[in-house]
Amino acid sequence: MSLLASTDIELKEIPSCPLDLLDIFAKAGWNLNDGETICYLPLGDKDDFSWKFVPLTSVAIVKRELAKKIVTSELIGICITWKDSQVGGQLLYNVQIKKLSFVWNINRRRKSGSDRETDFSWYEEKIIKTLNEGGLQLLSVNSKDID
Amino acid sequence: MEKLGGEGAFKIGGREFDGKLGQLWYEAKAGRFWEDLPKFKADMGARLDLAQKNGASYHFFSNQPIPQEVKEWLTKKGITFFEILE
Numbered sequence: 560m561s562l563l564a565s566t567d568i569e570l571k572e573i574p575s576c577p578l579d580l581l582d583i584f585a586k587a588g589w590n591l592n593d594g595e596t597i598c599y600l601p602l603g604d605k606d607d608f609s610w611k612f613v614p615l616t617s618v619a620i621v622k623r624e625l626a627k628k629i630v631t632s633e634l635i636g637i638c639i640t641w642k643d644s645q646v647g648g649q650l651l652y653n654v655q656i657k658k659l660s661f662v663w664n665i666n667r668r669r670k671s672g673s674d675r676e677t678d679f680s681w682y683e684e685k686i687i688k689t690l691n692e693g694g695l696q697l698l699s700v701n702s703k704d705i706d
Numbered sequence: 707m708e709k710l711g712g713e714g715a716f717k718i719g720g721r722e723f724d725g726k727l728g729q730l731w732y733e734a735k736a737g738r739f740w741e742d743l744p745k746f747k748a749d750m751g752a753r754l755d756l757a758q759k760n761g762a763s764y765h766f767f768s769n770q771p772i773p774q775e776v777k778e779w780l781t782k783k784g785i786t787f788f789e790i791l792e
Contacts, residue, residue, distance in 0.1 A: 561723070606779070649749070665720040
């Protein structure tokens, strides 16, 4: 049975422009390339979780749509991967609760010697460094595998 | 599923699936997978999309009772679910 691997991060503050988070991730080495597409939750998705896939060239369109979602207080969801590794997951955040959640379900990395447990140190090291370099203060980091 | 001739775990589009029987793909969970509901939905929604893009149907097997709210969401998404309680 597969695992749901995730990391929750509580931030002291969200950037005044929440979309700046994407720039912070991009600057650190994360990208929006999920199998040569951008995968995100579209405007109006609400509780449906019907991910939309668009070409990598559609970044500006996606950002405009995400900005509208922020204004309407919708959950933001977008897939990110680390450099050219194709390892990553779904970033979920709601600007109102200052919490970032990551679901590590794209080519999930396992701990050395385990065929199940997630190598959270690999993810946390990169995410914490990314957010710190972006000037964001972290209040808590919590990673877990759920059967 | 394996008794019926199904295959075990496989990966497509970087996502892991627990198994398939022809064009019937499934996820099997032993724990309280839905305790963090947005993450559960985010994960299942992406897998459902991949299954559909590959002409497969998607199904969910649970060894725990599935909360009504989760059942309703799975039904809305067209994900058939089965409770196999031990």
